[in-house]
Amino acid sequence: MDKEIVLKAIANDTRMSILTLLLRHNYCVRALANELDLAEATISQHLKVLREAGLLVGEKRGYFMHYDVERSALLELAKEIEALAGIEREGCRPEDRNDCPAVEEQACPKKGQCDDEVKEFCHGPGHGRDDGEGEGHHGNCSCHKS
Amino acid sequence: MDKEIVLKAIANDTRMSILTLLLRHNYCVRALANELDLAEATISQHLKVLREAGLLVGEKRGYFMHYDVERSALLELAKEIEALAGIEREGCRPEDRNDCPAVEEQACPKKGQCDDEVKEFCHGPGHGRDDGEGEGHHGNCSCHKS
DNA sequence: CTTCTAATTAGATATTGACCTAATCATATT
DNA sequence: AATATGATTAGGTCAATATCTAATTAGAAG
Numbered sequence: 001m002d003k004e005i006v007l008k009a010i011a012n013d014t015r016m017s018i019l020t021l022l023l024r025h026n027y028c029v030r031a032l033a034n035e036l037d038l039a040e041a042t043i044s045q046h047l048k049v050l051r052e053a054g055l056l057v058g059e060k061r062g063y064f065m066h067y068d069v070e071r072s073a074l075l076e077l078a079k080e081i082e083a084l085a086g087i088e089r090e091g092c093r094p095e096d097r098n099d100c101p102a103v104e105e106q107a108c109p110k111k112g113q114c115d116d117e118v119k120e121f122c123h124g125p126g127h128g129r130d131d132g133e134g135e136g137h138h139g140n141c142s143c144h145k146s
Numbered sequence: 147m148d149k150e151i152v153l154k155a156i157a158n159d160t161r162m163s164i165l166t167l168l169l170r171h172n173y174c175v176r177a178l179a180n181e182l183d184l185a186e187a188t189i190s191q192h193l194k195v196l197r198e199a200g201l202l203v204g205e206k207r208g209y210f211m212h213y214d215v216e217r218s219a220l221l222e223l224a225k226e227i228e229a230l231a232g233i234e235r236e237g238c239r240p241e242d243r244n245d246c247p248a249v250e251e252q253a254c255p256k257k258g259q260c261d262d263e264v265k266e267f268c269h270g271p272g273h274g275r276d277d278g279e280g281e282g283h284h285g286n287c288s289c290h291k292s
Numbered sequence: 293c294t295t296c297t298a299a300t301t302a303g304a305t306a307t308t309g310a311c312c313t314a315a316t317c318a319t320a321t322t
Numbered sequence: 323a324a325t326a327t328g329a330t331t332a333g334g335t336c337a338a339t340a341t342c343t344a345a346t347t348a349g350a351a352g
Binding site: 186189190191194211 | 327329330331332
């Protein structure tokens with residue numbers, strides 16, 4: 001499941017409405033168009049977006065398309081967002097360039113002692129100073145300053 | 147919480163990256179810009195979107211802004227999506243215009259007997275027939291046809 | 293096999309969104 | 323007070339999205 005595609009699909013008022021309508025009932029495309037006061041072609045395109053996100057499966061029955069919502073896809077998305085919320089803060093490890101601009105002041109093991117590489121990472125080229133003083137505000141990466 | 151605004155906020159790759167970075171560490175705007183290879187102004191705009199969606203709270207500390215992710219907002223969103231998946235199919239009630247274009251064939255209490263109003267709702271004006279036959283494919287709303 | 297009809301696709305247009313540079317703002321430091 | 327700096331806002335450009343009408347496709351029905 002491509003999270004971004006699914007999110008984009010439901011991050012639209014019209015498509016969210018289509019989804020909730022289809023969760024409760026079957027609707028043909030024209031019924032959706034009537035209900036939402038949009039052209040059938042417009043609904044069709046929204047349905048395509050929802051389909052391609054894996055949120056709907058369509059089946060043709062007689063003249064009509066019948067769409068079913070893939071509730072499992074919604075549940076999966078909910079899980080992923082929940083997991084996001086569960087990501088924990090990591091400690092500051094200035095020796096690892098990618099971990100530098102980190103965590104709360106009190107948790108930082110190298111408060112006020114970031115090396116040049118770290119300074120450059122935090123503040124960009126030309127912001128770290130080469131004069132070796134390494135003290136005071138400007139020499140610190142963002143996590144070190146009160 | 148405005149669900150659509152929150153969804154739009156996270157339905158963007160860059161903003162999702164910002165969010166996951168900030169979940170693990172503090173980053174100043176420039177650090178985010180370096181990390182994601184974008185202009186600071188661009189990051190700032192993304193931060194604004196996330197802030198306005200209630201996903202971040204910012205606090206100025208010294209020179210730097212410190213942003214914290216509102217994990218509760220993410221959890222709330224996850225709950226809402228989960229609730230969405232939990233919406234149940236409702237029975238077909240053709241007597242209620244808004245409930246008509248409904249449910250599975252076997253569950254429909256008025257299979258093949260939709261009245262003109264229902265036909266018009268399902269198929270739009272000019273699709274219901276006035277000849278009173280009311281049988282066969284054309285007289286049925288979408289939920290009645292195999 | 294021809295006709296009818298629901299749905300989709302094509303093509304056009306207007307709006308929104310993402311990104312940049314430059315200007316401005318707010319706050320620290322001297 | 324003057325200056326420096328991190329962040330934000332302003333203004334502009336280009337791409338993506340939402341919507342429409344018109345044309346096409348796919349599948350019944352006669």
